[in-house]
Amino acid sequence: MSAAETVVATREPSLFWQRLRRNRAAMVSAVILALITLLALLAPVFEAMLGVDATRVDLFNQYAPPDASHWLGTDEAGRDVFVRLLYGGRISLLVGLVAAIGAALIGTTIGLLAGYHGGWLDALLMRTTDGVIALPLLPLLIILAAVDLSKVGVPAEIANSEAASLYRIVFIIAIVGWTTVARLVRAATLSVRTREFVRAAEAMGMRPTKIMLRHILPNIVSPIVVATTLSIGAVILLESVLSFLGLGIQPSIPSWGNMLTNAQELATRAPALAVWPGAIIFITVMAFNFLGDGLQDALDPRATRR
């Protein structure tokens, strides 16, 4: 992708919207994502409307088939699957969004520093990036997820709380997920760095930090937006894997991943329990990928599929 082209494209917002609107897959994806988000936000409304309680364990009503109040039936603990999916969506989407933005912040900082300063700093940062990309990340994430927070000085009651499992997963995904953004931002910075307005700012004696934030960053927003959109999907996948393996978000907070934790053992007893959360992860991640792809095409006409 040519960074210089994307820079020009951001100057023509109306053209951008026109191109995005013409991309059917991206538009359908946007609608699907809006719908899933809306449903997730309305989880308490559905809970009240259907007269169910997403957290109440009812062992007399395990594996109930779908009916008027339990639209998708109940799970192994007698909880309503539909409403839990909606609450799980809140968590999974939130984790995806926050961790992807966190990763984008780290990646943007590293890419800007490497691209603007060049020299040994660039070499060091980019070799590190290449190293991180080549690593088998999942085992490393599993170790990070298994670290006992109370041993790094976090008070025990916070370290063992449910919320901690949520913050932890956002944190560990962000600190390994920044590599793509870093490489894209570096490439874009390299192409903007030599332009006249940056030269002028340098000649006027502006501080490097200010030049990077004021003059370079606004011109390289598009690759960052595209990479972040694509990485939301990747983060949702990672969260689901870690939660499925029992190392992510604790089961008392439903997430799409941890709703599948017991799915393998229950596969023969209740295959539907394994199908629903996986299918909604699949659809959501695919929608983010199509949307990211559409944004890229709209922002960078040169890279359009020919």
Next chain:
Amino acid sequence: MLAFLTRRLIGMGIVLMAMSFIVFMLIGLMPGDPIDIMIASNPDLTPADGERLKRLYGLDLPLWERYGNWLGGVLSGDLGYSRTYNQPVMDILLHRLGNTVVLLGLSSLVAIAIAIPLGVLAATRPQSPADSAINLFCFAGISVPPFWLALVFILLFAVGLGWLPAGGMGSPEDGVLGRLEFLVLPVATLTIASLAGYTRFARAAMIEVLRQDYIRTARAKGLSPGRTVFGHGLRNAMLPLTTIIALDFGTLFSGALITETMFGYLGMGKLIYDSILGNDFNLALVGLLLATLVVLIGNFLADIAYAVLDPRISFRALEAA
């Protein structure tokens, strides 16, 4: 050539050292000290015995000093014992490594063998129904949660249709064919994840190459479309593709961890996962380092393949890069 090899080996050494240090420190922060577990499971041991044992194994030392001792041992060839298996870790790991290499090798081969024709097909007919269908398939492949795909395969082919075993590895008396049955679903799961990515890159690389002047020249002088696309196009498109596939080895190993865990396939990924959960820290650490080494060697081999595929690139050029 020699300088290139030396540089790469030093680079690999640095990555492995950094990885071992970080993972050692993280493992020091994991819950469940091995001695605490031993005391908890044996009522005859008093806390004083625990202190003595910790001194004996050097567990009372600060973490960095323990790392120094561990590293000294590793460099003199002593990789230590596994707590849960009571065996030298290398004995356990080498056997498992073989299984993982079979799984990764097979699925990479299948993925590449399918991805290249699909990518070429899509690139030579851009915007055709075939291209759109391949594109949709690729997006589905990169978006599907791999563990869920494994679950769906198990539900469909093992539970539902009963064609294939749901997991495990078979026993020696099943014979080669019988044991291959156990490989079908794990290989299929792992293949689909990488296949989608490879196909997209193959398509992008081919489109880029087919735009070049020498392709237009080849067409203009009346070379057959087949020879233009495969002889001139694919040969050049293979270069970026090799790099992408090489950079993907780490991801592939992560995929192997999930696949092995889902299908009870006794490979390295499952071993590392089980040893982390079972507090068998030395096994987890050495296993992770071995996996990293395998990935680094994969990257290295790809660099060599790059030079072989492209006569323009010499080892001297790689040295300068």
